[in-house]
Amino acid sequence: MEEKKGEYVEGLARGLKVLECFDKVHALLTLSEVSRRADLNPAAARRSLNTLERLGYVRRIDRKFVLSARVLTLGSVYLRSANSEELLLPELRRLVGLFGESASVATLDRQEVLYIASYSEQRAKRMMATAGTTFPAYATSLGKVMLSSMGSDELDDYYNKVNLQKLTDKTLNSPEDISKQVALVRELGYATSVDELDYGITSLAVPVKNSAHQTVAAINCSAYSGRVTSESLIEERLEELRVAASRVERVLASHPALMHSLYLPQ
Amino acid sequence: MEEKKGEYVEGLARGLKVLECFDKVHALLTLSEVSRRADLNPAAARRSLNTLERLGYVRRIDRKFVLSARVLTLGSVYLRSANSEELLLPELRRLVGLFGESASVATLDRQEVLYIASYSEQRAKRMMATAGTTFPAYATSLGKVMLSSMGSDELDDYYNKVNLQKLTDKTLNSPEDISKQVALVRELGYATSVDELDYGITSLAVPVKNSAHQTVAAINCSAYSGRVTSESLIEERLEELRVAASRVERVLASHPALMHSLYLPQ
CATH class of the missing domain: 1.10.10.10 (Winged helix-like DNA-binding domain superfamily/Winged helix DNA-binding domain)
Incomplete structure (x- = not known):
């Protein structure tokens, strides 16, 4: 500083x-x-x-x-100034219209994924994310995409600061296991999570990049694990999710307040 | 102080x-x-x-x-600590299930109604309120309910501070006209608003009171003005809205963090 x-x-x-x-x-x-x-x-x-x-x-x-309740107004100054919901919800609604369940855009804040906008059929009420919701990055598809944008120093710094916990028996909670996944995410260009944040949630996420090709956010869609598998999500939704990501990238390119409100890799 | x-x-x-x-x-x-x-x-x-x-x-x-985007986390500390959405959404969902369109709980903050929780069929996308949204109190049914809880000194103070504007040609924007409405709201125990905040929105609101019978919040349901009138809302929905208000009052009575986060008349 x-x-x-x-x-x-x-x-x-x-x-x-x-x-x-x-x-x-x-x-x-x-x-x-x-x-x-x-x-x-x-x-x-x-x-x-x-x-x-x-x-x-x-x-x-x-x-x-x-x-x-006045504290709520502090969050809503961001919503108004970045205009994030108006800019992002149309694309999230389109995904939910195509596939049902829910879709979200998130960025990274400290050691967590931070939801910027989310749209849901409201079927899964338990872990419903709204703008401002945060979850541990390592246990979510959105978070794994964000971690995959980090260099090795930044990732080491993340492991030093984060408190890795088993949220379900599927959660990866060692830096070694997480790093292996993150390397795979980097290679494949998408991340999945099956029952890692909570039982019953399967999700698929892809990166949202800025004009310098840095990952600044991620977009996902998720569904109830009983109805889908990560394989079926990839087969049926990956292509549309990438279309959505590229549209969000175009939105960001023309909306600097939203663009610059997001995470930037070091 | x-x-x-x-x-x-x-x-x-x-x-x-x-x-x-x-x-x-x-x-x-x-x-x-x-x-x-x-x-x-x-x-x-x-x-x-x-x-x-x-x-x-x-x-x-x-x-x-x-x-x-970190600013969003400030709003979400309120959502987590008051647990407002988990506590209030079930009742709002029930109203929307019965009547369609949208339903909200709001309180008063400074000169505005501040939405604590809102549930919507998402049909009306233009003025969709989410937690943290604020609107001028005098132009909304929720706000008129809140103003009706004020004593005359407090209401005078409100008029001194607020910037009364015609948001549509239906908006009441003189202290005299608003005071007349507010007196009526006090007498009837409900407030309506037809195209006063924006064209196309008709709503009906009733008070939510604390154990000392002070109005601390309001609950409303709203619909597209082309489909309903304020009379039809009163006839078809007032009774259920009052049931919802009394259930919300019971929720508040057993959840002090939410209860005490709300407006308290002077």
């Missing part, structure tokens, strides 16, 4: 960490819980919470804090 | 203002544009942008800045 000292606002970084420390299991937190989860000293956590409360992003209930 | 001086982190407030100054028309902004739109001096805007860039929420493209 080349910015001058004093150009980095610690208070902003801390406040965003405080927002991000809430989740489903930690929806109501005391000051000391926020302090621990955001890795901040109690005084800094208290200043962040007081500020977020005054700005309307956090509510105080007795001695606990919860996020207010 | 009763917090001590020094408890308010200006840098955090400024950074959030910077995030919020991006939108569809202003997706790529120079430093001076950010400075003007966020009402910050250039040095403060630059520090915010540098920090947001280093944290991965903003990207720099030549001399312009864009939001990165």
Whole structure:
């Protein structure tokens, strides 16, 4: 980083960490819980919470804090500025119209795939992704496509930071096994995932590239494992998925705000 | 505000203002544009942008800045922590199953209705709301329900802050006309909107109350104006919409993180 000292606002970084420390299991937190989860000293956590409360992003209930619905508006500034759903949903709808089930565009953020847009017949309610959903990259077809764009240093860095877990008994959770798959994905130009993120989900993904041929996103379609196999997805859908990817690439080429919001390989 | 001086982190407030100054028309902004739109001096805007860039929420493209997809994760911390979609979508799906078209739950944030959850047959693609979408309160049935919960001081404050605009030739845009409607909504216990937000949208909304009988949210269903009238919505749907509202009230009563994330009348 080349910015001058004093150009980095610690208070902003801390406040965003405080927002991000809430989740489903930690929806109501005391000051000391926020302090621990955001890795901040109690005084800094208290200043962040007081500020977020005054700005309307956090509510105080007795001695606990919860996020207010205003936090949703932060995600929607991205949706509006990148115009991602309007630009991407037509192509995702077309895929779902052809094949049923669901289709998504995702990018990489930190160690996770981050869904930018998703369209679903809503049959599979359990793991339904919407814009903003994140999943471990190594367990999804979208994520494997993103990992396949990394150089070996970047991939090593990914393994150092990620917490590899067996999400099902099919999940690959060693760097060796994942790297073998990722090399295959690089060679074939597509990735599959069968029951690796959760039982019942089979998916096929291909890269979405920028004008410099770098993978900046991935597009997939998925279906219930009981109805399809990875082989049947490849045979029946790969060609159309590649058509969709090339259309998304053209959309990106003419929409810089969306294009530049995505992951860029180092 | 009763917090001590020094408890308010200006840098955090400024950074959030910077995030919020991006939108569809202003997706790529120079430093001076950010400075003007966020009402910050250039040095403060630059520090915010540098920090947001280093944290991965903003990207720099030549001399312009864009939001990165990571901003989406901020909205999704709310979705995860309030668990709003999982808790509210079943009831919205039931309404859409009965009546078709779309149904939503929204609350009030600043001068706007803020959609918490929405379910749609996707027929009306143009104004499709998703979680995080905001619309002017005075032009929507959901918003009129929220305004009807305000005392007269709070409503005066609303008129002082809001920018009343004619969005269609049906939009009420004077405090007098809106107040008359709002008084009627209070008396009837429901609100309608016909082509006031946009041509073609007719909707019916009822309040969702907390255990102290305060309106904290609203639930609506909407349809294409060519197929329904506000009278037909009231006749055919009001009863089921009230059933849905009372079920949502029971959900809120047992889910404090969602309950306390919503608007509370002063």
